[in-house]
Amino acid sequence: DFTGVPAVVDLAAMRDAMASLGGDPQKINPLVPVDLVIDHSVIVDEFGTPMAFARNVELEYERNEERYKFLKWGQQAFRNFRVVPPGTGICHQVNLEYLGQVVWTNTEDGETTAYPDTCVGTDSHTTMINGLGVLGWGVGGIEAEAAMLGQPVSMLLPEVIGFRLTGKLKEGVTATDLVLTVTQMLRKKGVVGKFVEFFGPGLSNMTLADRATIGNMAPEYGATCGFFPVDSETIRYLTMSGRSEDRIALVEAYAKAQGLWRETGSADPVFTDLLELELGSVVPSMAGPKRPEGRVALEGIPEGFAKAMETEYKKAAEISKRYAVEGTDHDLGHGDVVIAAITSCTNTSNPSVLIGAGLLARNANRLGLKQKPWVKT
Incomplete structure (x- = not known):
């Protein structure tokens, strides 16, 4: 929403200009579907209590009342424009769980056309949607506005690096461990300005949440995107996240008809270069x-x-030196944990990581371990 508000202001200004020139201001609308997710305005005032989330959202509304009223007006005034309200989730997670379609349809002059979903977003981690088989990446605010108004996103034809995955993760190894290993390998390889596509038999042992975690980290390993093909796991996720039966059937039929469907035994695509990782080697x-x-x-x-x-x-x-914290009865030293979170922007809502964190917290509580007063959660 930081970059979204100026975009809506620009659209409103265009309507004013159109009206002053004697034209119809109602003609000024985004030409492609636009979703604005309000997710970057929250400030953590309260933490570590059961009411922390509700209180922080309440304060967020108070501080941003004028901005939110303006965005609500924008949703009512413009066609092809939706606003996802505060407290719903991070934009790329909302895109993954709700907004992303994988295959879009458009009806014009009585004829319906199906085409692959693509996404440009004003958050660098827009690449998370690549885990769902949707090609997408982050752009600047000006580029996003241009796309909203129907202008193409120009780019040089990129190299595509194939990343072959085999085997399966060992018990106790998480998607976070995997994505750190992948990031290390791709940084060493050098993939800035390139596409990375993951393929191979190992994909059959990966949940979509784990794929999305790897896609999310594309900015960290330097690639434009980290893409996963559509397969049965994509269909399972679309079903689990409540997409319509008609949409799910269309996605499967379209992907198979267009050669976009991956299944065990599928021929490997041709790439500019290759890397390979045996998932069982991740620690x-x-x-x-x-x-x-x-x-x-x-x-x-x-x-x-x-x-x-x-x-x-x-x-x-100074490795063992401690420093007094003014106004408290504790001190801090190098290596102390001061911020703790169950998930991050990268593995948001990844079920296995959430469950693992919950089990760890439960066991720590049973053993009588307490949160230190300097740890912000």
Whole structure:
């Protein structure tokens, strides 16, 4: 919504200009379907309590009343324009679970045409939709406005890097561990300005939520997008997320008719270059210390932290030093956890990660472990 409000202001200004020139202002509308998701205005005032979410949303409405009234007017005034209200979710997650169609239809002069879904968004992690078999990536606000008004998105024909996945993840290894491994490999390869397409028998062992996690991280591994083909898992997800039966049937029939459908035994596409990963080789990992591609295996974290303090931050001598926090009775030191979240923008609503976090919290509670006062959740 940060970039969306100026776009709606521009459309309103165009209507004013059209009216002043004697034209019909009602003709000024987006030419393609536009969804504005209000998700970047929330501030975490309250945390760590059962009422935190409700209170933060309440304060968000109070602070942004004028902006939200304007956007509501925009939804009523313009055709092809919808607004997803605050407190619903992050834009790329809402797109994955609700907005994305995989296959669109358009009826003109009594004739209905089906065509693949594509998406340009003003959030860099728009690439999450690639996990659903929808080609999409993030653009700037001006590019988005141009697309809204029917202008094409121009680009050079990109190289397409194939990433072959085999096997399956071991028990206890999460999508986060997988995406950090993939990011490390692709950063080493160098895929800036390129498309990455994932293929191979390993896809049959991956949930769509895990695919979306990998697609989401395309900006971090440098690619324009990280694409997954449409297959039976796509259909399962569309069904689970409540898409209409007619739409689901169309997606499957269209993908098969157009050669976009993947199934076990499908011939591998032809790519500019190839990488390969056996999913069983992925181990529990942490990102960092500075960037996601600086992945550290779990057993190497103590050594990795000490090395980072020495080489990255030049503070090896201060590794055990503590600092008093003014106005509190506790102190902080290097390596203390100060922010904790069940999920991030990358693995939002990934069921296996949510369940894992819930089980960890339950077991910690049973063992009498308490949240430290300096940890913001």
